[in-house]
Amino acid sequence: AAKQAGKNAVAYFDPSMQEEVVMRNQVQTQLRTAIDVGDVELHYQPKVNATSRQLVSCEALVRWRDSDGKFVSPQTFIPIAENSGLICALGEHVFEVAVKQALRWNAEGCLVPIAVNVSPIQLRSIDFVETLKRQLDKHNAKPEWFELEITENAIMSNVDHSSAVIDELARMGFRIAIDDFGTGHSSLGYLKSFQVHTLKIDLSFVRDVMVDRFSRSIVRSITSLGHGLGLTVVAEGVETEEQANHLQNLHCDELQGYFFGRPMPETEFNQWRKQSLAQPVTQHINAV
Numbered sequence: 001a002a003k004q005a006g007k008n009a010v011a012y013f014d015p016s017m018q019e020e021v022v023m024r025n026q027v028q029t030q031l032r033t034a035i036d037v038g039d040v041e042l043h044y045q046p047k048v049n050a051t052s053r054q055l056v057s058c059e060a061l062v063r064w065r066d067s068d069g070k071f072v073s074p075q076t077f078i079p080i081a082e083n084s085g086l087i088c089a090l091g092e093h094v095f096e097v098a099v100k101q102a103l104r105w106n107a108e109g110c111l112v113p114i115a116v117n118v119s120p121i122q123l124r125s126i127d128f129v130e131t132l133k134r135q136l137d138k139h140n141a142k143p144e145w146f147e148l149e150i151t152e153n154a155i156m157s158n159v160d161h162s163s164a165v166i167d168e169l170a171r172m173g174f175r176i177a178i179d180d181f182g183t184g185h186s187s188l189g190y191l192k193s194f195q196v197h198t199l200k201i202d203l204s205f206v207r208d209v210m211v212d213r214f215s216r217s218i219v220r221s222i223t224s225l226g227h228g229l230g231l232t233v234v235a236e237g238v239e240t241e242e243q244a245n246h247l248q249n250l251h252c253d254e255l256q257g258y259f260f261g262r263p264m265p266e267t268e269f270n271q272w273r274k275q276s277l278a279q280p281v282t283q284h285i286n287a288v
């Protein structure tokens, strides 16, 4: 493409670029409509205590049901929403859906904290804190019910601003998690400049934890760093029992992944919960 050809190159018309622009505009329009008509929903994935294997909280993951009823992956539409400014509206919608979910669970006497993902663009936007407050006030919900998952790269792209915002959110009562931890380009020093509660070890390290001693070392280092700072350490992307047991032995506090449960719509999540409560708590004691 002309963009990659360097600044002295002539920008020839490139039909594939044109197509991409058209495609992106279409997706933007469809996404805006989807938010309005309620085709953007949340699925909930359990996080369990690494030792007891009991549910402790969940992560809300956004799902867009397109006109054919198929789910579009957030990996496809989040970047488009981010490039078009739609992400802030989407983010507020996601938070409101999570707030309403928390209220239902609270009314049913089975509230678990809900972790909500925050885009770097939201974090940078001047009215981000205000939008969260607005939704809490509107529905009379408590910040303590929520954890905000912010990626390491989002924080690093503007540490001073991020620290100020994160401090304010933590003071309000939100829990703060650093998502995809270990993949960012960062010094660790930023960890002491504001309050966080949780480190989520990126699933790439979890995937290779059985086969690759580097990944194993990284998991061990993150866990000991996290515990040294008094933080909860969560491993995401746990797909097998072997991984789960190994991560437990490496002292991760909480586990999340397909092995325990996929992201599920509300009804399915509630069923999963009942079933998992019915299961006896088994002992998971393995030698390292």
Ligand code: C2E
Binding pocket: 045, 060, 061, 062, 073, 074, 075, 078, 091, 094, 116, 117, 118, 119, 149, 179, 180, 203, 236, 237, 238, 239, 256, 257, 258, 259, 263
């Ligand atoms: P993330 O926050 O790091 O979420 C983890 C992703 O790993 C999710 O993909 C989840 O479905 C997937 N996952 C969970 N367990 C396993 C497992 O055992 N194996 C494997 N291979 N994958 C697993 P998903 O739902 O497609 O979301 C992808 C990314 O999109 C998320 O990464 C997050 O960065 C973003 N995202 C999702 N929902 C939202 C949202 O509401 N707002 C924003 N801003 N971003 C979101």
Ligand code: MG
Binding pocket: 059, 117, 149, 179
């Ligand atoms: Mg996340």
Ligand code: MG
Binding pocket: 179, 180, 200, 202, 203, 236
């Ligand atoms: Mg992650």
Ligand code: MG
Binding pocket: 180
């Ligand atoms: Mg991720």
